[in-house]
Amino acid sequence: MINLNYMNILIIGGGVASVVAIETIRNLNQDAQITLISKENVLPYNRIMISDVIGDLKVAESDVFYLHNQAWYDEKKVNVHLGLTVTSIDPNAKKVLTSSETFNYDKLIIATGVLVAKENYPGEDAKHIYMTRNFEDANVIQEIYKKNFKTALIHGAGETGIEVASSLGEHGIKITLLEYMSRPLVNNFSEQFLPVIIEDLKKKNVEFVTEVRIKEVVKNNRGEFKKLILQDGRKLEADCMLISSRTVPNVDLFKNTDLKIGSNGIIVNEKMQTNLPDIYAIGDVANIENKPLRKLWAEARLHGKIAGSHICGKDESYISLTLPIMTYIFGSNITIVGRYQNKNDKSKEFILPTINNGYHLIFDENDNVIYGLACNNQKLSQALITKKVNINDYKK
Numbered sequence: 216m217i218n219l220n221y222m223n224i225l226i227i228g229g230g231v232a233s234v235v236a237i238e239t240i241r242n243l244n245q246d247a248q249i250t251l252i253s254k255e256n257v258l259p260y261n262r263i264m265i266s267d268v269i270g271d272l273k274v275a276e277s278d279v280f281y282l283h284n285q286a287w288y289d290e291k292k293v294n295v296h297l298g299l300t301v302t303s304i305d306p307n308a309k310k311v312l313t314s315s316e317t318f319n320y321d322k323l324i325i326a327t328g329v330l331v332a333k334e335n336y337p338g339e340d341a342k343h344i345y346m347t348r349n350f351e352d353a354n355v356i357q358e359i360y361k362k363n364f365k366t367a368l369i370h371g372a373g374e375t376g377i378e379v380a381s382s383l384g385e386h387g388i389k390i391t392l393l394e395y396m397s398r399p400l401v402n403n404f405s406e407q408f409l410p411v412i413i414e415d416l417k418k419k420n421v422e423f424v425t426e427v428r429i430k431e432v433v434k435n436n437r438g439e440f441k442k443l444i445l446q447d448g449r450k451l452e453a454d455c456m457l458i459s460s461r462t463v464p465n466v467d468l469f470k471n472t473d474l475k476i477g478s479n480g481i482i483v484n485e486k487m488q489t490n491l492p493d494i495y496a497i498g499d500v501a502n503i504e505n506k507p508l509r510k511l512w513a514e515a516r517l518h519g520k521i522a523g524s525h526i527c528g529k530d531e532s533y534i535s536l537t538l539p540i541m542t543y544i545f546g547s548n549i550t551i552v553g554r555y556q557n558k559n560d561k562s563k564e565f566i567l568p569t570i571n572n573g574y575h576l577i578f579d580e581n582d583n584v585i586y587g588l589a590c591n592n593q594k595l596s597q598a599l600i601t602k603k604v605n606i607n608d609y610k611k
Contacts, residue, residue: 220246228326229253232498232519234282239523241291250294263512268353270382306491322526325496329462338432343440343455347379364454371460372399380421389420393427464500485533487522495522
């Protein structure tokens, strides 16, 4: 029987879910031993600011970039191990092996996040192809400005790709966004509101290429990126290419264990417990069984709170919340909230077509109540949903 007051809690991965788990545990238990292992060489940071750091490395020096400073971890008595790679786990012996030492645990929290999916096309190892996932990537990307690159391809026209395009565009770099689907931001904005966003981006020197299937990368004689050849024969030249496309859960480490793993990550219940005793999974690597998959900042925070509470003996379970999605587009923070993407035959729409002051409202034809919207005003958008505003009252 584990003494809950003095249990040994080990956390793998340094994202926001891990930090909230630590905060929650310490609020409920002052004596448990907490150890955090992170592969990255820096303290946990605000990952949604990476596109800002790509644009200006000085952003990482701001007070809001790091979730907490070293003094906070010292005060909370958290043993932090940075730059340490976990090589395997032994659930039966309750051990975690790393590149340099072995850790024991009573409770294990897995928060290893996601990785950019490898596509395995010829030439993808060329120089001047950059990832856009983490702080190390943002540091490497700074050479784009040092080398005075003028053009860039960004593979992936989702939220991250759009935000990275915004950061590079502010340096005067001509951007071409590449999208696998027939239109960008396919999982975010409706076909009615999307043209407003696309038109605004085109005014800022951003172009779009859709239905992209990469055949190969052509290198120059120095092994550097020269051009991209698509399977349909199209050729796209640029000084460099950045990857912000499809991600996959970071689960390779656990495939030789009995952990239940699905295509979207480690399967957990509503208390963030895996199928193995005393092992939890949180954040983007976790997939709550029979629940929609939502890889959002606020969702990761919720995971950490639930796991931390449950470990400390508090019976807390996952409750699906209406969480906003925010996308930064050249100075405009577009917020999506409510059931914006759940339109049906009884849905009606109202659009004011400008990106800076416009909005796209979805409402029910029976009662005219707004149940989803996209606009450049987070407080307004959330207020309209929570207060169940009637579309006729809003138009007034």
